[in-house]
Amino acid sequence: MATKLPEAPRVGMVSLGCPKNLVDSERILTKLRSDGYAMSPDYAGADVVLVNTCGFLDSAKEESLEAIGEAIAENGRVIVTGCMGKEAETIRARFPNVLAVTGAHQYEEVVGAVHEAAPMPPSPFVNLVPDAGLKLTPRHYSYLKISEGCNHRCAFCIIPALRGDLVSRRPDAILREAEKLVEAGTKELLVISQDTSAYGVDIRKEPRLWKGRDVIPHMTDLARELGRIAPWVRLHYVYPYPHVDQVIPLMAEGLILPYLDIPFQHASPSVLRSMKRPANEAKVLERLKKWREIAPDLTIRSTFVVGFPGETEADFQYLLDWLDEAQLDRVGAFRFEPVEGAAANTLPGAVPEEVKEERYARIMAKTAAISAAKLQARIGRTLEVIIDEVGEEGGATGRSQADAPEIDGEVFLRDAGHLGQGDIVRVEIEDADEHDLYGVPLA
Ligand code: SF4
8 A cells, every 4th residue: 555645835935136045045945855845836836935035225125025025915924034134124014924034044044934834744754864863972962052153263273264253043943953852862962062151142132932932042041941851951162251150050950960061271361361262260260169159069071271382381380270279070181282274373482292291291190180089079979870871791881960971981880781771860879980980770
């Protein structure tokens, strides 16, 4: 018996303006086609009509408005995109019934608006790609990218040159992706970007409706909503701007994991200045103390660069002393390497390789000792652990809330053969070394 496929919604497209707009229209249609949508050559057969507008000249704007009017009269279900997206108010004033207005190059938004206006019926024959997308990570944890690019210009980094300034994803699109990932089995969301604490600075005035609530594009609001969706939410690449104080109570409430990955890179004020690091302020140690008072189990992970041009022995010693005070839980260190195109390469005071090596060994020894002491203090405690792998001889490997996959430590379990990947269990910690813990799951 032949299998009857569900009928795909049909999308009509009116593309106005220059060849760049035409390429945008093609890109939107390619994505919709790969999502399973069918195309309609006329208004009558379309479930929704996209009008890709041009706003280059007044005459082009008038032509765009006329095209929107025609699509509304002929079909009624219209999404507007393209250059005139900047004038959403004018469009809405004249055509209050348009379903959505998105701007030029906002592919994710316009495709999202089509999905909302004419949802694809689920079918395993059409939807070859799972709703949550294709993943390279195991099913139980997923990286969630919330923005692209970066507004800073750190002297050792070429990311802004490669990826441009920060562009935030709209919060409802992020939350929809998070929900799909969780439906597909994700237990732990790892929030990533170049600068998570700057999320939303470019779209702050554009709250989006999600589950009947307006969500402001801001790290705190997004973290709170993500905490309602996934059992574990972990924040990476956070800079210690003052507003980061607001996410600590969410950790105390158990909404997100008490974990912050803050790439400090150095502590000496003069090195931080020549690195041009963001949120480089003197009171960080005090803030860490306050954060730990609110969320005593807060784990702070960081990375540091040693041997940056101009780093003196006094700067390096300042960093070691700072680490003694800061008592960071997890630390990675790198020897400075000139990356082609980075501003730091022309700075005076290159540090000889053997000095970099020696400083690297010293910082690793210091941070390993701090880590070992912190892990020793966990012996005898009961911790929540997510299971990454179950072995054949009754053992399993997992991670506590203090451990991000790949970069932090692990928890090795005995008598855990009954557990499955992705289970979150309570574990009594029996032993520890420099980086890892050992324990047994509680019944
Ligand atoms: S190091 Fe990070 S914050 Fe600095 S410019 Fe590069 S991406 Fe931006």
